[in-house]
Amino acid sequence: MPSHMKAAVIRQFGTASVLQLEQVPCPLAGQDEVLVKVHAAGINPIDFKTRMGTGINRGWKDIRFPLILGWDISGIVVESRSPRFRPGDPVFSLARFPAIGGAYAEYAAVPAADLALKPQSLDHIHAAATPLAALTAWQALFDNAGLSSGQTVLIHAAAGGVGHLAVQLAKRAGATVIATASARNREFVLSLGADQFIDYSGTRFEEHVRDVDVVFHTIGADYRPRSWSVLRKGGWLVSITGQMPDDEPAKFGSKGKFVTVKPSGMQLEKIAGMIDEGSLRISVEQVYPIADIARAHEHVEQGRTRGKVVVSLDA
Ligand SMILES: NC(=O)c1ccc[n+]([C@@H]2O[C@H](COP(=O)([O-])OP(=O)(O)OC[C@H]3O[C@@H](n4cnc5c(N)ncnc54)[C@H](OP(=O)(O)O)[C@@H]3O)[C@@H](O)[C@H]2O)c1
Helix, strand or coil: CCCEEEEEEECCCCCHHHCEEEEEECCCCCCCEEEEEEEEEEECHHHHHHHHCCCHHHHCCCCCCCECCCCEEEEEEEEECCCCCCCCCEEEEECCCCCCCCCCECEEEEEHHHEEECCCCCCHHHHHCCHHHHHHHHHHHHHHCCCCCCCEEEECCCCCHHHHHHHHHHHHCCCEEEEEECHHHHHHHHHCCCCEEEECCCCCHHHCCCCEEEEEECCCCCHHHHHHHHEEEEEEEEECCCCCCCCHHHHCCCEEEECCCCCCHHHHHHHHHHHHHCCCCCCEEEEEEHHHHHHHHHHHHCCCCCCEEEEECCC
């Protein structure tokens, strides 16, 4: 193993310009961890929020710069201190979230519990695009809201990283899917299997939707208050954006919760199976070389990504 590696680090919170390529010491794999040669790292909105100092870092007690951000990884195991993985295994992961993930680097030490074998049908770029978004959609829709066959779900921001996977997972589970996005994403969202498309820029969704079983609240500061009115009594509003007061769901005779994604190698294994059987498609809008990681952050910061943005460590 080389003693040093290339990594995109930050030495302070700030704009995308704080991301700098440097040579830094290689991490060491601890007990029950593996060392992964990273080929690609997925970029999520939490990456730029944390880079700005307004993201998941707010829960960190002891912040020591330089930091290597990023959580979505696809690569090859080069050293294993876990019986579950061997050198040479292709793997993907949501690494260590909500602690520091270290994805923007040539090597990352990852807990074996956060890893699964990469879907065989995906290259590293598409595999790196998958973990955080897919686990978020899965855990929100099924582990929390309990979405099941025959139910109807309203999915906001259906063209985004989380949304485009949520639409497919909900359809696969036998739900009817109503999806919001802007008009330019109509064909894309319908191609994912959505039953009904609402262009949020020209239409107020609450005028076209009623009595749904589940709302997946992913975006839009005013969407949560408006979304309660489209739920059936006893329905579920599951949110991944904006904290929700504990007493709010009961005021509307419904259930609701803000959820934070958790790493899970076991769930990623199931997601890999769905990808390989052809029932889950990952859409990557753009790939940047690691040297252009600031541009990759700025791209995601626009909030208009269709699918995902990924950084290549090979380029
Ligand atoms: N709590 C958690 O654990 C967790 C996990 C993952 C993500 N998140 C958060 O969830 C949010 C979504 O994440 P993401 O990765 O899916 O983001 P993303 O990929 O950046 O979302 C971009 C999409 O949002 C759509 N969009 C923007 N404004 C919209 C609106 N008003 N109504 C409907 N669609 C709209 C855009 O579609 P158009 O271009 O058509 O407008 C675009 O396709 C972010 O705030 C992220 O930080 C939280």
